[in-house]
Amino acid sequence: MLRFCGWLEQxxxxxxxxxxxxxxxxxxxxxxxxxxxxxxxxxxxDLRVLGAAARNQKLAPLAGLLLPMAWTGLGMVIASGFIxxxxxxxxxxxxxxFRMKMGIVLLALVFGLIVQRRLPAWDRAPYxxxxxxxLAFASLALWIGAILAGLEVPAFIPGI
Amino acid sequence: xxxxLVGICERLQNIPLVVWLVxxxxxxxxxxxxxxxxxxxxxATTLALDCRLLGAGKRFQTAAQLSDALFSWxxxxxxxxxxxGFTLFSTAAVGYIDNPAFRxxxxxxxxxxxxxxIFVQRKSRTWGRTPETPRVAKLAGLLEIALWVAVATAAVWxxxx
Numbered sequence: 001m002l003r004f005c006g007w008l009e010q011x012x013x014x015x016x017x018x019x020x021x022x023x024x025x026x027x028x029x030x031x032x033x034x035x036x037x038x039x040x041x042x043x044x045x046d047l048r049v050l051g052a053a054a055r056n057q058k059l060a061p062l063a064g065l066l067l068p069m070a071w072t073g074l075g076m077v078i079a080s081g082f083i084x085x086x087x088x089x090x091x092x093x094x095x096x097x098f099r100m101k102m103g104i105v106l107l108a109l110v111f112g113l114i115v116q117r118r119l120p121a122w123d124r125a126p127y128x129x130x131x132x133x134x135l136a137f138a139s140l141a142l143w144i145g146a147i148l149a150g151l152e153v154p155a156f157i158p159g160i
Numbered sequence: 161x162x163x164x165l166v167g168i169c170e171r172l173q174n175i176p177l178v179v180w181l182v183x184x185x186x187x188x189x190x191x192x193x194x195x196x197x198x199x200x201x202x203x204a205t206t207l208a209l210d211c212r213l214l215g216a217g218k219r220f221q222t223a224a225q226l227s228d229a230l231f232s233w234x235x236x237x238x239x240x241x242x243x244x245g246f247t248l249f250s251t252a253a254v255g256y257i258d259n260p261a262f263r264x265x266x267x268x269x270x271x272x273x274x275x276x277x278i279f280v281q282r283k284s285r286t287w288g289r290t291p292e293t294p295r296v297a298k299l300a301g302l303l304e305i306a307l308w309v310a311v312a313t314a315a316v317w318x319x320x321x
Contacts, residue, residue, distance in 0.1 A: 025317055033309070037203070047233065048229075053229070054228075064219075065208065065217035066204075073204075147196050147197055147200065152189045155188065
């Protein structure tokens with residue numbers, strides 16, 4: 001795997017992007033904006049399920065509007081995240097905190113998908129079931145945890 | 161004026177709590193975390209309304225309904241972002257006030273984007289009564305997206321100085 005990481009780092013266009021202050025800043029910008037879209041919209045839907053936001057509005061229309069933005073954000077995060085990872089793959093790959101971040105993000109995505117799939121059923125019920133609130137709470141906590149884990153990565157890897 | 165500002169920033173940087181935040185290992189990401197959590201809520205709820213004004217998801221809700229749903233958490237998000245942002249600023253205030261990207265962000269782009277957001281949010285009640293929004297609403301939404309992308313670009317550029 002480390003050999004593969006080493007190969008990633010040597011890809012010419014990855015080298016060009018990583019060594020250009022303007023291009024790598026653009027990649028960071030896309031990563032941040034994508035993450036804000038992904039986490040913010042997902043968190044808002046979770047807050048609605050928990051009864052802490054927009055209680056006077058139905059769940060499904062709100063989610064129908066917000067969740068496509070979350071998926072757009074995810075696409076931006078994956079594309080930019082791959083470039084950021086590839087540029088310093090041999091440094092990122094063996095680092096525990098980076099693996100922890102990826103684990104939390106994957107878990108948050110799984111919970112996000114479960115919430116999204118069950119939303120129409122919860123909307124038809126006379127009240128949001130307790131299980132739904134636990135799922136939404138887990139999703140919210142995982143996404144907020146993912147932000148912290150993402151910010152801890154540079155703290156544990158000097159020079160990133 | 162500049163000397164006076166530097167003096168205030170120096171005093172801010174030397175507040176014992178701020179000194180502790182800078183010197184304590186791994187404390188700094190927690191301040192960034194507050195800023196980024198607030199920003200996620202603020203930007204996502206702001207850009208969602210802009211996208212709706214542009215015509216996205218018109219079969220789900222009107223822009224007025226969406227604006228009403230997002231309003232409280234939109235401003236709560238900004239409050240959290242400002243709290244985290246001010247704390248981040250206080251950890252290196254003297255350096256920040258002379259950083260051209262920071263000055264552009266805080267002095268020009270952020271006030272402009274905020275004022276435009278307040279205008280768009282207020283007008284969305286009128287523009288967003290029907291599923292189809294008027295052309296002026298679409299232009300206003302597009303301009304707001306451009307303004308916030310400009311704010312974020314300036315923010316990302318800060319470490320390059």
